[in-house]
Amino acid sequence: MRLIRLPDQFFTLLGPSLFLLVLLLPAPGGMPPAAQAVLASTCWLVTWWLSEAVPIAMTSLLPLVLFPLLGVQPVRAVADFYANPIIFLFVGGFIIALAMEKWELHKRIALNVIRLAGTNQRQILLGFIIATGGLSMWISNTATTLMMLPIALSIIGQISRMSADDGSTGFGKALVLSIAFSASIGGMATIVGTPTNLILVQGVKDLYDYEIPFDRWFLFGFPLVTVLLGLLWWHLSFNAFKLNTEQVAGARDAINVELQRLGRMTREEKLVALVFGTVALAWIFRKALLAPIFPGISDTTIALIGAISLFLLPVRNRRDTFLMDWDTARKLPWKIILLFGGAFALAGSFEASGLTTWLGSQMTSLASLPYWLILLAVVALVNYLTELTQNMATCTLMIPVLAALALSINVHPLGLMTGMTVAASCAFMMPIATAPNAIAYGSGQIVMRDMVRAGFLLNLLSIGLTVLFVYYLLPVVLEMDLTVYPEGWNE
Numbered sequence: 253m254r255l256i257r258l259p260d261q262f263f264t265l266l267g268p269s270l271f272l273l274v275l276l277l278p279a280p281g282g283m284p285p286a287a288q289a290v291l292a293s294t295c296w297l298v299t300w301w302l303s304e305a306v307p308i309a310m311t312s313l314l315p316l317v318l319f320p321l322l323g324v325q326p327v328r329a330v331a332d333f334y335a336n337p338i339i340f341l342f343v344g345g346f347i348i349a350l351a352m353e354k355w356e357l358h359k360r361i362a363l364n365v366i367r368l369a370g371t372n373q374r375q376i377l378l379g380f381i382i383a384t385g386g387l388s389m390w391i392s393n394t395a396t397t398l399m400m401l402p403i404a405l406s407i408i409g410q411i412s413r414m415s416a417d418d419g420s421t422g423f424g425k426a427l428v429l430s431i432a433f434s435a436s437i438g439g440m441a442t443i444v445g446t447p448t449n450l451i452l453v454q455g456v457k458d459l460y461d462y463e464i465p466f467d468r469w470f471l472f473g474f475p476l477v478t479v480l481l482g483l484l485w486w487h488l489s490f491n492a493f494k495l496n497t498e499q500v501a502g503a504r505d506a507i508n509v510e511l512q513r514l515g516r517m518t519r520e521e522k523l524v525a526l527v528f529g530t531v532a533l534a535w536i537f538r539k540a541l542l543a544p545i546f547p548g549i550s551d552t553t554i555a556l557i558g559a560i561s562l563f564l565l566p567v568r569n570r571r572d573t574f575l576m577d578w579d580t581a582r583k584l585p586w587k588i589i590l591l592f593g594g595a596f597a598l599a600g601s602f603e604a605s606g607l608t609t610w611l612g613s614q615m616t617s618l619a620s621l622p623y624w625l626i627l628l629a630v631v632a633l634v635n636y637l638t639e640l641t642q643n644m645a646t647c648t649l650m651i652p653v654l655a656a657l658a659l660s661i662n663v664h665p666l667g668l669m670t671g672m673t674v675a676a677s678c679a680f681m682m683p684i685a686t687a688p689n690a691i692a693y694g695s696g697q698i699v700m701r702d703m704v705r706a707g708f709l710l711n712l713l714s715i716g717l718t719v720l721f722v723y724y725l726l727p728v729v730l731e732m733d734l735t736v737y738p739e740g741w742n743e
Contacts, residue, residue, distance in 0.1 A: 260303070260305040261305075262305075263299060263300065263303035263305035264300075264305045264306060266299050266303075267295070267296040267297075267299035267300045267303075267305075267306075268296055270292075270295035270296060270299060271292045271293060271295055271296035272292075273292075273295075274288070274291055274292035274295050275288065275289065275292040280610075282610060283606075283607075283610050284605065284606040284607075284610070286322075286323065286324050286604075286605035286606060286607075287605045287606045287607035287610050289318075289319075289322035289323070289324050289605065290319075290324055290598075290601045290602060290605040290607050291607060293314070293315070293318045293319065293322070293324075293598075293601070294598060294649065296314065296318070297311060297312075297314055297315070297594065297598060297645075298645060298649060300314075301591075301645040307587065308587050308590075308591055309586065309587035309590040309591070311594065312587075312590040312591045312593060312594030312595070313590065313594065314594065315330050315333075315594055315597035315598060315601065316330050316331060316334075316597070319597070319601055324601055324604065324605050325600075325601060325604055329604075330597050330601075333593055333596040333597040333600055334590070334592075334593030334594075334596075334597070335593075336454055336592065336593070336596050337550065337552040338450050338453060338454040338457075338552070338592065338596075339589055339592045339593065340552050340555070340556060341443075341444060341450065341551055341552040341555050342444065342447070342450055342588070342589065342592065343555075343556075343559070343584060343589065344552065344554075344555025344556040344557075344558060344559040345390070345444040345555050345559075346392070346584055346585070347559035347562065347576060347581055347584070348390075348524075348527065348528055348531060348555070348558050348559055348562065349390060349391040349392065349395065350576070350580055350581060350583055350584075351524045351527070351528075351562050351575055351576050351580075352391065352524055352528065353391075353395065353399070354575075354576070354580050355518065355520045355521045355524050355575070356514060356521070357521045357524050357525055357528075358387055358391060358396075358399060359399060359403075359510070359514065360511070360514055360517065360521065361383070361386075361387065362383040362384070362387060362399070362400060362403065363383075363403065363507055363510050363511050363514075364511070365379055365382055365383040365386070366379035366380060366383055366403070366507055367379070367504070367507050367508075367511070369382065371504050372496070372497045372498055373423045373426075373489075373495035373496055373497070373498065374485075374489045374495050374496075374497060376407065376427070377423075377426055377427060377430055377485060377488060377489055377495060378485050378489075380400065380404060380427060380430050380431060380434070381430050381434045381481050381484055381485050382481070383400065384396055384397075384400050384430070384431050384434040384435050384438060385434040385435070385437055385438030385441075385477060385481045386438060387399075387400075387438065388434065388435045388436075388437075388438030388439045388445060389438050389439065389441045389442045389445045389477075390442065390444065390445065390528070390532070392439075392446075392585070393435040393436055393438070393439045393445075393446060393686070393687065393688050394435075394687040394688065394691070396435045396438070396688075397431055397432060397435045397687070397688040397691045397692065398691060400431045400435070401428070401431055401691060401692070401695060403506075403507075403510060404427045404428060404431055405428075405695065405697075407427070407506045407507070408423075408424040408427060408428075408697065422493040422494070422495065423493070423495055424697050425493060425697055425698050425702050425706075426488040426489070426492065426493040426495060426706075427697075428692045428695050428697040428698055429488060429692060429698060429702065429703065429706050430484065430485075430488055431688070431692060432680075432686070432688035432689050432691065432692035433484055433680050433688075433706075433707075433710065434481055434484060435688040436677050436678070436679070436680070436686050436688055436689075437477055437480045437481055437484065437677070437678070438477060438481070439677060440473050440476065440477050440480075440674055440677050441470065441473040441474045441476075441477040442466070442469065442470055442473065442474075442535075443464070443466050443469050443470075443535075443551065444535075444551075444555070445473075446677055447588060447591075447592070447644050448643055448644055448647045448673050448676045448677060449469070449473075449673060450592065451592070451595055451596075451599075451644060451647045451648060451651070451673075452464070452647065452651065452669055452670065452673040453469075454592075454596055454599075455596075455599050455647075455651035455652075455655075455669070456665075456666065456669065458596065458599060458600050458603070459599075459603055459651075459652070459655050459665075460665070460741050462741075464666075465538070465539055466535040466536060466538060466551050467535070467536050467537070467538070467539065467540075468729050468730060470536060471729045472670075472721065472725055472726050472729045472730075475721070475725065476674070476717065476718070476721045476725075479717060480678075480713075480714060480717060483710070483713050483717075484710065487706070487709060487710060487713070488706065491709070492705060492706045492709075493706075519568050520567055520568070520575060523565050523575055524562070524575060527558050527561055527562060527565075527575075528558070530558065531554055531555060531557075531558035534554045534558075535551055535554055535555075538550075538551065538554065542554075559576070562574070562575045562576035563575075563576050563577075588644075591644060594648075595644060595645075595647075595648035598648055598649075599648055599651050599652050602652030602655075603652065603655075607652070609656065609659075610656075618657065618660070618661050619660065619661040619662060621661075623663050623667075623723075623734075623735050624719065624723055626657075626661065626663070626668070627667060627668060627671050627719055627722060627723065628715070628719050630654065630668050630671055630672050630675075631671045631672065631674070631675045631715050631718050631719055631722075632675075632715050634646060634650065634671075634672045634675040634676055635675040635676075635678055635679065635711055635714065635715050636679075636711070638675065638676050638678075638679040638685060638686075639679045639681050639682045639685045643676040643677065643679070643686070646676055647672065647673055647676050650669075650672050651669055651672075654668045654669050654672060655669075658737060659737060662736060662737045663734065663735055663736065663737060664732060664733065664734040664735070664736065664737060664738055665737075665741070666726070666730065666732065666734060667722050667723070667726060667727075667734035667735075670722055670726055671718055671719065671722045674714075674718045674721075674722070675714070675715065675718055678710075678711065678714035678715070678718070679707075679711070680703070680706070680707030680708075680710045680711055680714070681703060681704050681707035681708055681711055682703065682704070682707075683700065683703060689703065722734075
């Protein structure tokens with residue numbers, strides 16, 4: 253979404269204009285011709301991605317046209333990026349999420365968590381944060397927000413009908429904002445929780461032939477998410493809106509009505525829960541338990557086994573009907589799948605064309621700065637840049653740039669790249685920053701200043717926590733020294 257509303261035609265023409273300008277100007281000193289072609293193509297893609305003047309899915313196909321024509325890579329090599337295993341990991345995980353939505357298992361989980369949390373303002377808020385953050389670890393943050401918001405609005409409606417207390421207005425704003433913010437935070441805990449994590453994983457795989465294991469990322473991401481969700485609850489409860497501990501009239505009734513509508517847990521819900529739980533455990537314990545038996549098993553393989561099994565498990569008393577059907581599976585976000593392909597093709601072209609090496613040579617002056625200061629600068633820059641831009645496009649562009657930076661200043665690239673990826677999920681100030689923010693803003697319960705006021709401190713807290721966790725926890729989890737460049741990674 254754009255901050256400045258210029259006509260789409262302006263950005264439609266701006267993209268190819270910048271492409272031609274960069275391509276025809278004399279190349280900067282030492283830049284190979286292929287690298288200049290990639291830089292020109294990047295200007296075109298990023299302009300269209302950020303402005304969305306042309307549909308994202310169509311923009312994402314440009315590398316298939318530009319790179320072969322410009323002699324960067326043959327079409328077959330570019331097409332390989334669109335069949336990347338990470339894309340199929342996303343497909344498998346999303347099909348499982350769609351099955352949870354189809355049988356309303358996700359709603360049952362959320363409602364029970366909220367009911368267990370309690371019925372005063374602070375307890376209800378905590379319940380929503382835990383439920384939303386937990387679901388967003390496995391389901392897209394947009395889908396999680398769309399599912400949780402009606403439940404919140406139902407509780408807010410009960411309050412407005414049964415209470416004349418003006419304090420309920422602050423509670424309603426806090427509840428709506430908690431859903432948007434915790435949906436963005438929760439996705440950081442797992443590799444499949446948000447597309448930006450997947451872009452990081454594949455970028456590292458392409459550049460360095462290193463696979464970030466699911467369990468290693470979880471050991472880093474889950475503690476970070478837990479602390480951030482706790483700070484979110486404190487901030488909204490005691491600082492931004494100062495909620496009280498009085499029981500919220502009608503809240504338990506609203507939750508019970510929703511649970512009664514769901515009825516008893518069905519056989520289909522239990523089967524979907526079994527598939528989901530098995531896949532999650534297999535992801536976590538793949539290297540320890542499964543890899544010794546099946547050396548070729550990967551997170552993608554596990555996700556696809558789980559997704560395919562949903563098409564084989566029958567529904568009770570319905571002949572030729574299964575837990576998942578193609579009509580439901582067609583709801584896959586195909587534009588995101590194509591965006592993955594375009595993002596991977598662009599990142600791969602940075603390396604293949606020599607642009608990454610050239611960028612690194614321009615950054616050697618930063619080597620004199622402390623590692624923690626460079627990490628802080630990267631995290632803060634991306635955090636506030638994401639308030640105005642599309643976070644997946646930002647990650648795609650930053651990964652090869654950070655690869656060059658890491659090499660030039662002799663630090664491990666995973667530290668900078670991980671900090672950048674986490675920061676891209678922590679934009680809380682603007683409705684245009686993320687889809688959950690936009691959905692919350694569209695509820696009518698909050699105005700712009702509410703989100704800016706609540707999000708500003710949360711942005712600062714997330715920047716500080718990200719730097720601390722990347723600096724101190726990530727090296728322990730990965731068993732690497734992130735302050736020096738790893739031997740052999742630039743070959």
